[in-house]
Every structure is written in C-alpha cells, then in structure tokens.
Amino acid sequence: xxxxxxxxxxxxRLAKETVGWLVTVNSKGQPQASPVWFLWHGGLLWVQxxxxxxxxxxxxxxxxxxxxxxxxxxxxxxxxxxxxxxLGGTPADxxxxxYAAKYEHLITGALKTxxxxxxxxxxxPIAVTPARVRAW
Numbered sequence: 001x002x003x004x005x006x007x008x009x010x011x012x013r014l015a016k017e018t019v020g021w022l023v024t025v026n027s028k029g030q031p032q033a034s035p036v037w038f039l040w041h042g043g044l045l046w047v048q049x050x051x052x053x054x055x056x057x058x059x060x061x062x063x064x065x066x067x068x069x070x071x072x073x074x075x076x077x078x079x080x081x082x083x084x085x086x087l088g089g090t091p092a093d094x095x096x097x098x099y100a101a102k103y104e105h106l107i108t109g110a111l112k113t114x115x116x117x118x119x120x121x122x123x124x125p126i127a128v129t130p131a132r133v134r135a136w
Contacts, residue, residue: 004130006040013069013079013135014040018106022047022126023066024058024085032058037106038067039099042092044129045081048099048122056124059085065128076136083130091125 006014022036034055036047045067049056059065063086069079100107100115107118 004133006130006133007135009077010079010133010135011040013077014038014045015102017069018103021068021070022055022128023068024055025062025064026054026058027061037103039095039102041095041098044091044127045083046091046095046099047126047128048119049124049126050122051124056087056126059087059126067128078134078136080134081128081130082132083128086127086129087124089125089127091127 018037019035020038021033022038023031023033026032032054036049036055039046063084065083065085067081067083069077071078096115096119103118104115107113107115111118113121
C-alpha cells in the first residue's frame with residue numbers, strides 16, 4: 001500500500017478516466033509511453049499487461065515509471081504520478097471485480113472477449129506505488 005495521500009480530485013479522475021499513459025524506460029534509456037487501462041485499488045495504481053511486451057520488459061529492467069492522465073482539453077485537470085512498478089503480485093480483495101466493473105464494456109466491445117479471456121491474455125498485473133503525485 002502506498003504512503004501517498006491522494007486528493008479527492010485525483011481519486012475522482014482515476015475512477016472516471018479509462019485510459020492513462022504509463023511511461024517506462026527501455027534498455028537504451030529512451031522513455032516509452034504506452035496507453036493503458038488502469039485501476040486505483042488498495043492504495044496502488046494497477047495495470048493489467050500481456051506478458052513479454054515492451055512495458056513489462058522495461059519494468060523488469062528498471063522499476064521507475066510515470067503515469068499520466070490527459071488534461072481537460074484546456075490544459076487543466078492534469079494528473080501525473082511518479083512511482084515504482086512491480087510485476088506480478090496479488091491485488092487487494094475485490095480487484096478483479098472492480099476492474100471488470102470499470103472495463104467490461106470495453107473488454108466485451110472493443111476487444112470482443114470475455115472478462116476471463118481478458119485476464120487470461122493480460123495476465124501480468126503491474127502495481128505502481130506512487131512516490132509523488134502532481135495535479136494541476
């Protein structure tokens with residue numbers, strides 16, 4: 001669990017938004033931004049990933065990450081989280097249900113699979129422990 005306290009505005013954005021940007025660093029030191037589905041749960045930011053893709057390889061080599069939510073379209077309401085990512089791990093109770101509640105319409109619609117199929121394909125949970133949160 002994170003020791004960082006998030007403001008109500010930030011937790012509201014994390015609950016409402018469906019796509020964020022997870023930034024990792026590749027083996028050549030180049031930042032790599034990936035659009036991701038995410039869930040704030042149990043004091044951590046969680047992302048489900050397919051195994052052996054760029055972001056999981058990058059995190060395996062170096063756990064420092066950044067996560068960003070886009071602005072409100074006018075340069076405000078931006079959320080930026082710097083933290084440390086860990087591959088695997090066991091999310092807190094209720095995680096799968098909460099993730100499914102947030103994304104089932106996209107899992108069954110855009111991905112054309114089931115929730116179980118999604119967790120089978122995106123089988124690697126990534127837990128991000130925030131070290132710094134900025135919102136403006």
